[in-house]
Amino acid sequence: xxxxxxxxxxxxxxxxxxxxxxxxxxxxxxxxxxxxxxxxxxxxxxxxxxxxxxxxxxxxxxxxxxxxxxxxxxxxxxxxxxxxxxxxxxxxxxxxxxxxxxxxxxxxxxxxxxxxxxxxxxxxxxxxxxxxxxxxxxxxxxxxxxxxxxxxxxxxxxxxxxxxxxxxxxxxxxxxxxxxxxxxxxxxxxxxxxxxxxxxxxxxxxxxxxxxxxxxxxxxxxxxxxxxxxxxxxxxxxxxxxxxxxxxxxxxxxxxxxxxxxxxxxxxxxxxxxxxxxxxxxxxxxxxxxxxxxxxxxxxxxxxxxxxxxxxxxxxxxxxxxxxxxxxxxxxxxxxxxxxxxxxxxxxxxxxxxxxxxxxxxxxxxxxxxxxxxxxxxxxxxxxxxxxxxxxxxxxxxxxxxxxxxxxxxxxxxxxxxxxxxxxxxxxxxxxxxxxxxxxxxxxxxxxxxxxxxxxxxxxxxxxxxxxxxxxxxxxxxxxxxxxxxxxxxxxxxxxxxxxxxxxxxxxxxxxxxxxxxxxxx
Numbered sequence: 001x002x003x004x005x006x007x008x009x010x011x012x013x014x015x016x017x018x019x020x021x022x023x024x025x026x027x028x029x030x031x032x033x034x035x036x037x038x039x040x041x042x043x044x045x046x047x048x049x050x051x052x053x054x055x056x057x058x059x060x061x062x063x064x065x066x067x068x069x070x071x072x073x074x075x076x077x078x079x080x081x082x083x084x085x086x087x088x089x090x091x092x093x094x095x096x097x098x099x100x101x102x103x104x105x106x107x108x109x110x111x112x113x114x115x116x117x118x119x120x121x122x123x124x125x126x127x128x129x130x131x132x133x134x135x136x137x138x139x140x141x142x143x144x145x146x147x148x149x150x151x152x153x154x155x156x157x158x159x160x161x162x163x164x165x166x167x168x169x170x171x172x173x174x175x176x177x178x179x180x181x182x183x184x185x186x187x188x189x190x191x192x193x194x195x196x197x198x199x200x201x202x203x204x205x206x207x208x209x210x211x212x213x214x215x216x217x218x219x220x221x222x223x224x225x226x227x228x229x230x231x232x233x234x235x236x237x238x239x240x241x242x243x244x245x246x247x248x249x250x251x252x253x254x255x256x257x258x259x260x261x262x263x264x265x266x267x268x269x270x271x272x273x274x275x276x277x278x279x280x281x282x283x284x285x286x287x288x289x290x291x292x293x294x295x296x297x298x299x300x301x302x303x304x305x306x307x308x309x310x311x312x313x314x315x316x317x318x319x320x321x322x323x324x325x326x327x328x329x330x331x332x333x334x335x336x337x338x339x340x341x342x343x344x345x346x347x348x349x350x351x352x353x354x355x356x357x358x359x360x361x362x363x364x365x366x367x368x369x370x371x372x373x374x375x376x377x378x379x380x381x382x383x384x385x386x387x388x389x390x391x392x393x394x395x396x397x398x399x400x401x402x403x404x405x406x407x408x409x410x411x412x413x414x415x416x417x418x419x420x421x422x423x424x425x426x427x428x429x430x431x432x433x434x435x436x437x438x439x440x441x442x443x444x445x446x447x448x449x450x451x452x453x454x455x456x457x458x459x460x461x462x463x464x465x466x467x468x469x470x471x472x473x474x475x476x477x478x479x480x481x482x483x484x485x486x487x488x489x490x491x492x493x494x495x496x497x498x499x500x501x502x503x504x505x506x507x508x509x510x511x512x513x514x515x516x517x518x519x520x521x522x
Contacts, residue, residue, distance in 0.1 A: 012138045017194055021136050022145075024190035025129040026152045028092050031183045032125045033156035035064070035099075035118070038164035042173045049173065050108045062227040063112045064119035065416060069219045071123025073266045073409040074212070076402025078124055079131075083199040084401060088128040089191055094121035096184035103174035127404035130388075132195060134400075140335055143385055147331030150384030155320040162313025169310060208265040211258050215265060218250025222413075226420040234424070267402045270395070278503040279391030280407045282343065286350070286383060286496055287411045288418030289489050293354065295419045296426060300482050301369075304475045305362070315369055322377025330385050339386035343500045346382035347493045353379060354490035358483045362475055390503045422485055429481035430474075437473050 012018070039046070039060055046060060079087050098118035105111035130149060137145040167175045225243035232240050258264040271277045298312035307315070330342060356372040388407075395403040451469060460468065 012136060012141075018136055020190050021194040022133065022148050024187045024194065025133050026148055027183050028088075028095075028125055028187040028191075029129045029149065030152040030156050031180050031187070032095070032122050033152065034160050034163070035122065035180065036068070036160065038160040038167075038176050039064075042164050042168045042176055045168050045173045046111070047108075050105075050111065052108045059108070059112050060115055062224065063115040064122075065227070066220050066223040067116045067119030068123050069223055069409065069412060069416070070216055071120045072127065072412060073215065073405050075124040075127045075405030075408075076267055076399070077205065077208070077265050079128065079401040080203045080205055083202045084128055084131055085191070085195045085199040087124055088132060088195075089188055091121050091123075091125045091128070092184050092188050092191070095125065096181055096188070099177045099180035099184070103177040124405070127401060127408050130404045130408075131400045132198075134392075135198070141331075143331035143334030143389065144328065145331070146334070146385040146388055147327040150380075150388070151320075151323060151327050155323065159313075159317070159320075162310065162317060165308070165310045165313055205263050208258075208261055208263055211254065211261060211265040214250055214254040214257060218247050218254055221246035221250060223416060226416050229420060230424050230427070266406060267399065268406075270399065270403050270406055273394050275390050275394050275503045276392075276403060276407070278499060279387050279393075280410050282496055282499045282503075283384070283387040283391065283407070284410045284414035285499075286347065286387070286493065288414035288421075289492055290350070290380075290383075290418075291415040292418035292422030293357075293486070293489055296422045296482065296485060297357070299423070299426075300478065304478050315366070316373060318370055318374045319376050319380065321374060323380040324377075326378055326381035327385065330381050334385060334389055338505055339389045340500050340503060340505060342382040342386035343390070344497050346379045346386070347496050347500070349375065349379035349382070351490045351493040354486045354493060358486035358490060360479065360483065360486075362479050387500075390500070393506075394504075426478070426481050426485055429484045430478045433480040434473060434477035437477060441469065441473065 043060060075087075082090070095118060098114050098121060101114040102111060102118060105114055133145045133149050134142055164176050167173070167179070221243045225240055225247060228243075229237075229240050235241055235244070255268065258266055258268050271280075294316070298307075298316060301307040301312040301315060334342070353372040353376045356375070360369070391407050392400070392403060451465075
């Protein structure tokens, strides 16, 4: 196997060792990302079983998200203290234990406590899997490595609601946590077998306690604000305003402190690198738009089109088909093709998909809904791999975990912001459309009177008939609002294209830059 001296660069893995290592890392990432969305559809069942309200049940999601957002940017500092392989194995092991404890939780307070632990230990898993995977492949195959990695991070959020809904309907909600146990144990065993002699150099860095404290404060305040904002009418609520003020002030102090500290807990100096900030911004904004729409589409299908949670998940499932087929192609050719071209094509396809969805109406059939979903797989294949290649292309080896952790932190945060913005704007636009539609409806209006009379003839009372009309108006209003969000998302994806071209292109004679991204891990 590789040399056991962590001060020397490790050669790439070969044959079955590389295959097993890739599967072990991918399984851990899939399990991690799946947990960010699998509990969403199970919240009513969890809240009911534990005897709390639906609003209190949302803290199952919020607690995980807050803890996860705090720990992701700490990856670089933690990996220097413990070593990349040791930290990854510790994270996966604790994730398995906390998942098991979540399933056993007897009440909501205990469940939230274990979800906080689960979210915190989950943080380093994604960026470290990235670093370890890149270090396992030859530089020329960096794109292939990123293809395997990106498929898990893109498909898992889509599979989460589908799997969570099926488990809740056919088993019981604790099993959404128990399924992590066998997957995590296999991942730990395989990781130990393949990577135990490939750890990175450890350094006893001082603890930046003030930086860590500021990070906890502002990230927690921001995440809570995003999660409770819609329920509390945003800045009409003193609690939301207080969270916003704490988040902004905490962030400013955090930036000032970290930029001046010799051993910062988060290395913000990475943003001096043009490719890093351009790539991170492009992938984060794009992911925020993507994730906001991933949440919005099943909400619309379930609430206003009569789909069950399982059916809505099935509608989204085909998004992985083209991604699975094309991601390896993109990975194998990324060192020959300028990654900015792939990213540009991805944003164009995303824009086309969102435009197609903006043409939906309340009579849309399943085939019409699934066509843009299938096409979206092509956009996903050209999204993560090229943009991560750009982001990490100029990062030195010792900075890789920090860079990967920081870029993933920004991306995850953008996903939370995208979800809040999409769902809030959807409801506000629906209110506007509802008001505009109602202006044209009255009992004195001919078509309205005919509809009401027809409903009364079917056995409904006048009040029931009017309630049915209002329900139809509401359905149309939310459909129009969804069209607005889809159309705006389409335009924003196209506006991201110039941002990609702010990054420097591959160096002459070095193809698309895949080797540079890999070299950062060697």
